[in-house]
Amino acid sequence: MATIARLNQQSATAEQLLRAFTSVRRQTGALAAPLSAEDQLIQSMPEASPTKWHLAHTTWFFETFILAPHLKGYKRQHPEFEYLFNSYYKQLRGHPLRSRRGLISRPDLNEVMAYRKQVDEAMLAFLPDASAELLELVELGINHEQQHQELIVTDIKHALWSSPLQPAYIDARTPKHSAPPLRWKNWAEGVYEIGHAAGSGFAFDNEEPRHKVYLQPYQLASRCVTNREYLEFMNDGGYQHAELWLSDGWDRVAANSWSVPLYWQEREGEWWNYSASGWRPVEPDEPVCHVSYYEADAYAQWAGARLPTEAEWEVAASSEPVRGRLLESGRFHPAAADHSQMFGDVWEWTSSAYSAYPGYRRAKGVLGEYNGKFMCNQLVLRGGSCATPEAHIRASYRNFFPALSRWQFSGIRLAK
Amino acid sequence: MATIARLNQQSATAEQLLRAFTSVRRQTGALAAPLSAEDQLIQSMPEASPTKWHLAHTTWFFETFILAPHLKGYKRQHPEFEYLFNSYYKQLRGHPLRSRRGLISRPDLNEVMAYRKQVDEAMLAFLPDASAELLELVELGINHEQQHQELIVTDIKHALWSSPLQPAYIDARTPKHSAPPLRWKNWAEGVYEIGHAAGSGFAFDNEEPRHKVYLQPYQLASRCVTNREYLEFMNDGGYQHAELWLSDGWDRVAANSWSVPLYWQEREGEWWNYSASGWRPVEPDEPVCHVSYYEADAYAQWAGARLPTEAEWEVAASSEPVRGRLLESGRFHPAAADHSQMFGDVWEWTSSAYSAYPGYRRAKGVLGEYNGKFMCNQLVLRGGSCATPEAHIRASYRNFFPALSRWQFSGIRLAK
């Protein structure tokens, strides 16, 4: 997917986008390939969507915002899909309830794959002559699909874990690494700039405008919290000491009987967790994952630290090369930079509520609903996880989820 | 399915059961045939189950109660199915939550069909030499599967109606009939016998023992309440007058905004209802269907009548030939009998709470959970519907559902 990386420059040409489009669409299909039609239908909770729905909705996005309004003579082959695969755009003609996406047995998977193919063909024919403005929409559609690629992984992981037999999604064992000692990097007080700079490649509207922030002096941890460290917290009664917890978090611990991260289980005195490859013993040196904001915050309290703000995180991340799990040099490379694991290991909870940057404006029209209307009761996560398409990762990227969410690949980096 | 009818005699031979088994198993497959793998997975509410689950659970029943304990050397090919497809037998080793049957994407439909085939072959090999006692279990399993045949129909109807596109299940238009005038048949006061007589063919344990009841003089309507009559109730403000309703029913009307039977909809001033063949205009002469007990009771109040007790119904039904919708002579045949539509049109709500007949005893062991543990907060329905396998219909049969249930084919016959 190197193609997409090149998009992160001023001018993505039609040709570049065509290659990116082809590559991303193919990659989505590859994510669904290990799954049966039935796997692709299940919805294990209202927050998660069926794979088949992701396949169709990403296609709907191109059809609804590009082909239908802009390709002359384009006719929807399935007019009912306009309603059926709308996610949440209220300015269109309605959409099914999010919690009931698992009921969409029709169209079946074959029909959805045919829908993908038909829209792909129309897009490929349309792209070479598209205007610059429409190319921007195409780029948005590609990035939108990349977001759903990650959701396909997180949602099917939850779905298969929720099904009684808990099968593996794929066979994807990763090599083991030892975690280096935790170090603290100092950052000086002062005015910094964060946010995506207009004209420097693709970004979502919520990353803009670039703007100044004032930061007090702070320290950021050199790596994420590991399973080994989190186990110390657990063994020290972390889940039993109310004073470590936010009030809402403590209520949630009680109501849901949380005592471990999501997907963890004790088996005869040993800890196991459920991964894309099925159940396996917990790897002590890996970053702890699938914790809620409440757990991240309680851990930080226990550790005598705190979570970073998103500005603190971004300032540090901007000085780092985008390096992640997939680089040959390996996961931890202390010589190369002050912070490892900033990108592509786990999403890192920040203490920043998701809200508009100063000067942010919702786009006019339907796409104004893309990001802006979710700016309440969510926390920003930064960095990207092992499920994030690599080309989709950048320092200014703002992911966001409610504090109680655990099914994303979310972990912890400490600040002071 | 004439074979099963012959079972209703003292001694069902192994050969008869073998033919019945073959026929019923084949018929279950035929019910699922119009549905895709995805259709067969959806569960639209906790009370309804996926088709695939019905296919597997009925198979599990034969494997668990007959093959595994009684066929020497029988090995479960899928030991995990013992847990997976247990419905509610607490004395076995647990079962998945009923509300989460829609998450069982694995095994997929092909594997379930293979499971059916494998168990069928084992059963057919086993049957000829089975003891009389085991033949009784086989007969129970066949009747159990017939119950699930009806549930396949009621559940998939609800599922497809719940899915956004509301497709039809099959193409099954029925010929129209005119409803004859309503007449009242008098029944004299006295001691009657109801319940299934031991030794007269198959019956569930809840139909026994046959016993005496004392009935006051009563009148029973000659046919079911029609859609036309029910529309009069609706047009007279039936759903707005609290004094017609049971207290619980009135609360339900308010909470669920009920104003029509389930599956009804107004389209430009005309009433339509959703059937197995999809949406169609309401047929005025058909029995009203998909009403809750609350609606049946309110209608009876409005009509100056009441619902019959199950004893009143059975006494009347026992004097009738088992005739139903499928007979060539037609649905209404006033000359032939005093009551038409007793069997096979709609299940008829009675005012009798589902409880044990005097002298009833739960069977020992796991199968004691089959019927007895549900004898609370449910009402008895009698007769059988268009979705009931014809051979499964008999005068002593006791169906039962909570008062608020509407997704069964439930209708109304009045008494006085």
Added chain:
Amino acid sequence: MATIARLNQQSATAEQLLRAFTSVRRQTGALAAPLSAEDQLIQSMPEASPTKWHLAHTTWFFETFILAPHLKGYKRQHPEFEYLFNSYYKQLRGHPLRSRRGLISRPDLNEVMAYRKQVDEAMLAFLPDASAELLELVELGINHEQQHQELIVTDIKHALWSSPLQPAYIDARTPKHSAPPLRWKNWAEGVYEIGHAAGSGFAFDNEEPRHKVYLQPYQLASRCVTNREYLEFMNDGGYQHAELWLSDGWDRVAANSWSVPLYWQEREGEWWNYSASGWRPVEPDEPVCHVSYYEADAYAQWAGARLPTEAEWEVAASSEPVRGRLLESGRFHPAAADHSQMFGDVWEWTSSAYSAYPGYRRAKGVLGEYNGKFMCNQLVLRGGSCATPEAHIRASYRNFFPALSRWQFSGIRLAK
């Protein structure tokens, strides 16, 4: 209250009713006397009502059904009370939500007591000249108030137990008795009559008409199940064995973590229960009390018995003198009769769902809502408890509550 007892004859004179009215109204006040204004306001669950509300509602009953429509020139001093203290009569002009009776801080207790006084005076002035028809309404009002006397006791017990300090309601220790051995009395098969005979004194409409029932031979236990016996059930894992329970009951046990009757608690290895006089050690020889229908049924399963039907109970009770806890001869008097504790110890769950007797008709008009609209999803209890006004007890009386109710004084008598 001997006066009320005499009402149980054909003709209650105005003078008799006047004395009964005075006595019952005074007794209601006596029940509230130990409670502060604040005690009388609390509502610990939607099913229970504040004492103050009971005081006002019973007064409202006389004002609404007798004074307002029938006393010439009567003016409601508080017109808003017509709405405010209506319980559930939908044909009047609405009523507050039942679950929000605890919010009625205004009128305060003094105003409610003044309301009682004002209505009492109007009633006493009105009664001597009232027609026979109106005297029937007065009698109904008196019996209605007696029902609420019992509810005052059950509801305040629950309220005070629910309040953090769990104070005692009154100081009312009762003398201890030893329970005699359990014996079984045989009843012969045949046609019996049950129900209240018209013209034999006051009864609610749901006790009528008297009618014939056919009973199979049965046995009824000579006394109620004791705490000692119930503890054996508990110690034998009664709450852990699913096969003993109705399906709904088992779900309830799990959802509510039931493992003991309501108001029980273990303190250092000893069982205590909360009574009107506060916490005290469980008395082994007393009838077990505050169990749900589910627990009663599970106990009966465990004991190899069953619960009686209401007809079985009434036939046995009709042959007994109305004797109860308050008679000098004591609670258990084996020589006097075959069954002790039939009246006035604990309400006894029967296996009969609450439904209309054959020939029952709801009264016309508003009072038709008194009993008839509750005939669904409730079970009949018979006998009367220590909280039931003694004059209110009779063999034909039908109390009714949902199967999960435990805050009434409900116990168990076995049948076979």
Added chain:
Amino acid sequence: MATIARLNQQSATAEQLLRAFTSVRRQTGALAAPLSAEDQLIQSMPEASPTKWHLAHTTWFFETFILAPHLKGYKRQHPEFEYLFNSYYKQLRGHPLRSRRGLISRPDLNEVMAYRKQVDEAMLAFLPDASAELLELVELGINHEQQHQELIVTDIKHALWSSPLQPAYIDARTPKHSAPPLRWKNWAEGVYEIGHAAGSGFAFDNEEPRHKVYLQPYQLASRCVTNREYLEFMNDGGYQHAELWLSDGWDRVAANSWSVPLYWQEREGEWWNYSASGWRPVEPDEPVCHVSYYEADAYAQWAGARLPTEAEWEVAASSEPVRGRLLESGRFHPAAADHSQMFGDVWEWTSSAYSAYPGYRRAKGVLGEYNGKFMCNQLVLRGGSCATPEAHIRASYRNFFPALSRWQFSGIRLAK
């Protein structure tokens, strides 16, 4: 209450605190005076507490954090109150469920008033000799009680409105004012300081430390949004246009059928709202009040503006004299300052999520739970309302409530 104002300086002497203590305690009693014992018990929703509970809890605060640990020989007269009137401090020995405070009928109001008196006397005897450190705790207790004074008003307003007769709390008509035209004040880009400066009088820990923030250029409205303006929003379909709303807000509008602010009602074409003095016609020139954050944000969207951040608000407020509704010069005084109604009219929703200032540290020990554990899923409100004790108002004060809250006196000021 001028005394408390003087506390806002470096050194509150014991004598000053003694006078402040006396004054504030007396004022709390005055707020409860118009209410009966029953009024003071009702809890209309889990978020609101009974008046009596507020009276006791504020007293408990002094007893628990000052008298019990620091006054030699002090004995709790009611040891059970330590548990009973604990609000949410998990490090103490538990507390009753917040949603069940309305069940605390014992102690009754007289006992609670006696408790107040007893603690007051002990405090007054103790204060003259208290150490500087303890005086800080006393000051905290006084400010804590002032917070509860406001809650007494907001909670009883909701309680009385929730009770069926909806009586007035007090008779407190306010004079009418005309709202001047809305003007916009410009604020320049740059680094500002916000937060409470250590050593400049009392503040809660969440107002500290004072720290630098970088603000982009912005405009702030000269006054709050009026009822007249809000009615234009309503009349323009504000509650019907999804695109104006945050996603969560839109769901809430649908779920709760919101179409007006809390306490509003249409009566024959005219708008009324419920005030402390009961129902009255909506006053067009008053600030709109009792709106949720969702409504405030949707209004701002509709008006082409946005809500200010808390930093923007505080920077503007810090340049204003603390002036409010009670000053003789009147509510709107354009000559005096650029912004009117900053203090003491309505709490103004900001777009800032409630979180820790940089460098904030939770206090050690139990009082660390006072503020810090609520820093999630709440929005900051600024300014103070008509129910806020005047001496309690300051520019750095941070109030916080969940986005859906409407029962506080919350209104809207726009920014750009």
